Amino acid sequence: MRKFKNDVFLIAGIFVVLLIGLIVYGFVTSKSGKQAVVYKDSEIMMTIDLDENNEYIIQGEISELIIIVSDGKIKVKESGCENQYCVLDGYISRENEVIVCLPNHIYIKIIGSE
Amino acid sequence: MKKLLISLYFLLCIFLTSCSTALVVQSTAPIIVMDTFVSITFYNVDNYEEYYQGVKKIYNDVNRVCSDYESNYLNNSIYDLNVKRCIEADELLIDIIETALTICEETNGYYNPFVGRLTHLWKDAINMNQILDSKIIDEELTIINSTSISIENNKVSLIGEGNLDLGGIAKGYATELAKKYLDSNKVTSYILDAGNSNIVAGTKNGRNFIIGLTDPITRNTFAKLKGTNLTIGTSSIQYQRMQINDYYYHHLINPHSGMPENKYDSISVLCDNSIIADAYATAFFSMDLDDIKRIIEKQDIDVIILKNSEIIFQTLGDEYYA
Numbered sequence: 001m002r003k004f005k006n007d008v009f010l011i012a013g014i015f016v017v018l019l020i021g022l023i024v025y026g027f028v029t030s031k032s033g034k035q036a037v038v039y040k041d042s043e044i045m046m047t048i049d050l051d052e053n054n055e056y057i058i059q060g061e062i063s064e065l066i067i068i069v070s071d072g073k074i075k076v077k078e079s080g081c082e083n084q085y086c087v088l089d090g091y092i093s094r095e096n097e098v099i100v101c102l103p104n105h106i107y108i109k110i111i112g113s114e
Numbered sequence: 115m116k117k118l119l120i121s122l123y124f125l126l127c128i129f130l131t132s133c134s135t136a137l138v139v140q141s142t143a144p145i146i147v148m149d150t151f152v153s154i155t156f157y158n159v160d161n162y163e164e165y166y167q168g169v170k171k172i173y174n175d176v177n178r179v180c181s182d183y184e185s186n187y188l189n190n191s192i193y194d195l196n197v198k199r200c201i202e203a204d205e206l207l208i209d210i211i212e213t214a215l216t217i218c219e220e221t222n223g224y225y226n227p228f229v230g231r232l233t234h235l236w237k238d239a240i241n242m243n244q245i246l247d248s249k250i251i252d253e254e255l256t257i258i259n260s261t262s263i264s265i266e267n268n269k270v271s272l273i274g275e276g277n278l279d280l281g282g283i284a285k286g287y288a289t290e291l292a293k294k295y296l297d298s299n300k301v302t303s304y305i306l307d308a309g310n311s312n313i314v315a316g317t318k319n320g321r322n323f324i325i326g327l328t329d330p331i332t333r334n335t336f337a338k339l340k341g342t343n344l345t346i347g348t349s350s351i352q353y354q355r356m357q358i359n360d361y362y363y364h365h366l367i368n369p370h371s372g373m374p375e376n377k378y379d380s381i382s383v384l385c386d387n388s389i390i391a392d393a394y395a396t397a398f399f400s401m402d403l404d405d406i407k408r409i410i411e412k413q414d415i416d417v418i419i420l421k422n423s424e425i426i427f428q429t430l431g432d433e434y435y436a
Contacts, residue, residue, distance in 0.1 A: 039151075042143040085353055090333055094326070095139075096305060100151055107151045111141045 230279015286392025
């Protein structure tokens with residue numbers, strides 16, 4: 001009878017550990033990978049964590065670009081390009097969304113999170 | 115006791131399955147061709163780097179023969195044809211030209227590979243905030259209408275004063291080849307984005323993709339499409355435009371009038387062929403809605419047409435909308 005009781009405690013303990021594991025795993029993976037990759041031509045310039053609000057200045061082909069990260073979204077705030085399409089595109093935040101500045105050869109792509 | 119052990123077994127299975135089916139996103143560097151960044155993302159694909167290189171080669175090969183800005187090492191690009199008026203073309207270029215001529219006929223000339231010179235003149239004018247002079251437009255239309263092409267074996271000749279421009283089809287053609295290449299290698303879990311105007315979405319590791327369509331004026335998403343194996347071609351006035359007195363002057367020129375039309379703001383074409391999606395989206399932009407309806411009745415294609423931030427015509431079922 002005592003052995004049975006110990007088995008129940010053991011299995012219940014394993015249940016609890018597994019449940020905690022599932023919760024932690026779910027939490028970690030749900031937060032993972034909300035990033036933007038900034039390319040100049042085909043080379044990665046930097047990878048930006050979208051969970052941290054910040055401002056970045058990068059050097060493009062013809063001008064500097066100011067990039068803003070705010071509340072999980074990213075946009076080009078300023079660029080010296082003539083047409084300003086990259087600025088007009090505004091914020092992006094969904095996986096595979098991109099901002100392109102062709103005159104500056106800059107390509108920003110969201111990866112890893114829906 | 116037995117029940118507890120069974121429960122424990124199932125719980126372990128759920129835990130291990132949830133860990134093992136995690137989606138591995140394999141985002142690759144953009145391929146820069148045809149004034150566009152082409153992007154491909156794979157999901158849980160073994161040897162994805164090899165397939166990325168394969169896709170990259172396809173876009174570079176098509177770009178090599180379709181460029182109207184530079185020659186290539188074989189002197190058989192569209193640039194060479196426009197300068198020399200006669201070249202020995204390879205099979206790839208001949209097939210692209212023949213495809214372009216077929217679509218020109220199918221769309222009653224609303225997609226026209228000879229309109230490129232006029233399109234360039236419009237782009238230059240728009241860059242200088244100017245409207246192209248009507249006399250120049252008339253002269254160019256005369257040239258367009260009197261230009262043709264002859265193909266004998268591998269010898270391609272331009273007849274007349276006009277130039278050939280495959281810009282309206284080259285990207286769609288390369289995207290279709292890339293799709294076929296991935297299909298032939300049984301790669302189905304990917305999304306290929308050729309500058310937003312050409313998108314091919316396979317599956318997201320067996321799940322649906324959700325693709326947003328953007329209003330070119332407000333930049334808001336006006337439709338979210340969901341599904342697998344989607345091929346979408348879009349023409350819009352998002353880029354290369356200027357506005358004078360509520361009229362948008364842009365790069366999508368009506369080959370019959372020589373003018374950029376303002377009938378629509380964005381047209382997306384969905385079908386199973388990226389060449390058709392690309393070229394038809396261009397052609398539809400200058401057509402009246404009734405003419406578009408007549409064409410899509412004969413073909414297995416769907417459209418979503420936007421004007422003033424409203425979908426004015428669409429043929430997709432509710433199941434396509436997220």
